[in-house]
Structure formats: C-alpha cells, structure tokens
Amino acid sequence: MARILMAGLPAFGLANPSLPLAAALVEAGHTVDFLQGESFRQRVERTGATLIPFGFYLDGPLTDPRQLIRHGKRLFTDMSDAMIKLGPQYDAVVGTGIQPxxxxxERALDRPVICASPVFFQNDRTAKHLAAISTGLPAPARRLFRTPALRRAAAAVGGAVVFGTQLGDLINLLGPRSSTLNLTVASREYQPFPDDFPGAVFMGPTPTQRIPDPDFPLDRLRAHDGPVFYATLGTVFNTWTPFFRTIAEAFAGTDHLVVLTTGSQEGLAKLGDVPDNVIARAFVPQVDVLEHADVCFTHGGFGTATDAVTLGVPPVLTPMGADQFFNAYRLEELGAGTVLPKGGFTVESVRKAADDAMTGDRSGLNALRESFVAAGGPKLGVSAIEAVL
Structure with missing residues (x-):
C-alpha cells in the first residue's frame, strides 16, 4: 500500500469535493496525509486521513473573495513549498482544488504529482461555449472568457500577484495541471467537450460529506406532508439577504416547509424573524435536508448543484459569482435545472419557478443524475492513482 500526500486550500467549495477521494484512498488501504487548514481538521479526520495543518495566518476557512486577494499568493506558495518539502516521503502527491x-x-519531485479538480476542466473551447450560454453573466466577464488576448492579459496582471506564478492564460487555472494524471468530479456528460481532455478521469460528483447536526430538526422534515424547499447561497457569495427574504415571503402561510441556510451567523442575524413554516440556520446538514427536499434554490456552486442533481432534486439556480454562472447555465443547457437570474428574483418568479420545477419534465435531470451515479466516483479515482504508482 502507498503513502499519499493530498493538499488543498481551506475553502469549502474547493476542499469538500476532495474528501470522498481521501476516504476512498484510506478505504483501499493507503495511508493519506492531508495538507489543509486547521479549520478542516474534523472533515479531514472523518475520512481517515491525517491532517497536516498550514495557513496558520487564517482564522478560519476562506469565505470571502477578498481573502484570496489578500492571502492567495502566500497560501499557494506555502502549500506548494510544503508539497515539495514533504513530497519525497510519499509515493504520490495529489493537488486538490485550485493548484496554480x-x-x-511536479518539476521538483521525482514521483507522480496528480491534479484533482473540484469543477469541470476548462480550455479555450469550453470557455467560449460557457460564456456564450451564460446569458446572465455580466458582459465584461463574458467578453473576458470569450477573448484569449484578454484572458492572457488578466493572467499577466493577476497571476503573480494572487497565485504566485504566471499562468499564461487565465483558464489554465481550471485546466488539467498535471502531466501524469488529471481527475475531475464532473462526469463526461456534465463536462463540456470531454474529448478535448484525453487521459482525464471523470469520476463524477459524490454528495457532500455528512456531518451530523443533532440540533437540526430533521424529524420535522420527515413528518411534513407538503412540499419541502431548500435554499442556500453557499459559504462565499452569500450576503444577498433579499434572496432569503424573498423565498420566505413567497411561501409564508402555505403548506410548504422551507429550509434556509445563510452560510454565516452574521447572515442569519441580518435575516431576522421568519414565518413559522421557515427553518433558518447559519449552517445545515445539506445532504440530509436535500434527501427530503422537492426543490433546491441555489447559487449554483458545483457542490450544492451536483448534490441536488445526485439526489434527484430539481435545482433553481441564481448564480452570484465565480464558476456559478457556468455551472448554472450548463445545467440548464442539459435540461437538469432552471436559471432564475438575480435581476428577476421576485416573489412571483420564485413561486413560478418552484411550481415548474415540481411539475416539469425531469428527463434531463434524470439523465444527468444517472451519469453521476454511473461515472465511477472516488473508487475510479483510486484505481487511476494506483495505476500510476
């Protein structure tokens, strides 16, 4: 059995997709050490891996894009330096999340260095296609992703400052980074133009790690006879309080049970009082809630969106930033979700979107769900890693 070092930044959207792979490696008999932030100790240790903490200058997970601008260069450099220093003690090194x-x-080590992406892979063709279908993406961003010269200019300006290296093209950050093995949690059906990435392994997503929350009233969801709706804006772009208030107002006084998670205690305090049929929490056990949900209102983060699809819950997607526009419009393109843009997010549109999601055609959702289930999951990733050892 092998000794494997995994490494990633302490951000939920980047770290959570890597945890099933860590657990599968441990289950297969390998020893896994995980270079991660101290705030992820519980999640890492639940996989059976051992945490090697770094990023001591952070007081918790990365939950604000400004943190990446402030600490990104140091975080990426410290992580990479540690991978180079510790790497000779291991049989393979797996870089997870964003790995500029x-x-x-890879150049510094004489053993396999593997890339495990938390999103689908990007190249010039995927960037142009996703920008074309993402009609709600702000015009400057659509132009940026459609124009190689602009992407290269952005990489030249921000690469060394934020990521500690020159990227050449901005989308290289989201492309295959290893010359040995590249894994992604997308399935071939979800990945645009999968044949553009020969040798890539499409594991398919695995539902977010379950962390029990004895204080959350799951029994109330189990006992509820009417529809159950779940709403989240994730842990980063979650400060738009009208999202939660509009959903609460849309279903106040109905037989619908609504679960809202604001992603922070500050957001929960800002939300204030909610109707009796609304459960509002800073954090919830997402998979447990989705197992009882009929519709998921989400920002379109890769984890939440694929959790919903995997569990057969139609998503209504309101992207806020980062890769959420691409995820949301890709799901809509595949008939697996509906985009409800922020500019049209009203009580009436929310009610209509919920009705359409519950009564509409689910063939696209079911087909994508089947592709997730059939993809092979983290066990496929383990087999691919073992093949290069």
Missing amino acids: QLPRV
Missing part, C-alpha cells in the same frame, strides 16, 4: 503552482511541484 502544481507544475512547479
């Missing part, structure tokens, strides 16, 4: 400096790590 992974080629540097």
